Amino acid sequence: MNQPTASALDNQILLDALHRCVAACEHCATACLRDEHVGHMVGCIRLDRDCADICALTARLVARGSEHAKHVMKECVEVCRLCEAECAKHSHDHCQRCAAACKACAEACQAYLSE
Template sequence: MSHEQYQSVIQSLHDCMEACNHCFDSCLQEEDVNMMAECIRLDRECADICAYLEQSLVRNSPFSAELANVCAQICEACGNECQKHNHDHCQTCAEACFACAEACKSIA
């Protein structure tokens, strides 16, 4: 399949990567950074896998389905962690992560 057929997934991946990067940066500004450590770690994992899968889809990697499966798992983990925190950036990130996980499952 060409990357054009994955446009909605690619957009979800990009949106999730941006949300995770924003959440990561915002979490570092919170008063109790130690309490945000797991959120920060998962934001980084999620942003990185989303960026990598986005690139993989654009170049039509033969491993896209496998990467999408892993990406969905990481997005769900990040979304679940972000959902625990009442900060707007965490809630926005959780929404993006869950949407991305669903998009990834559609091609996994």
């Protein structure tokens, strides 16, 4: 049986962080839409959706070994950091969990880019 290479393991860690971020952002956006003061959550919802989309795209490009993965990943880091900052402003548990997932994802992507 073949053992996975270090880079395959590194990619799996990155892919896991990207997928966790997608799920956290989708959950956060949905929960924010249910907030009684949804008008105050518009910025959060927009960033959640953008972040989920860029993370999903980045995960697909990484998984297929695309030559464009690192380029898109730079944008992913930027959007994750913006989403983290926005979600961190809100006291809702789902926003705090989303901020943590975005931070972890940005860090995983940055580590990958630094290799």
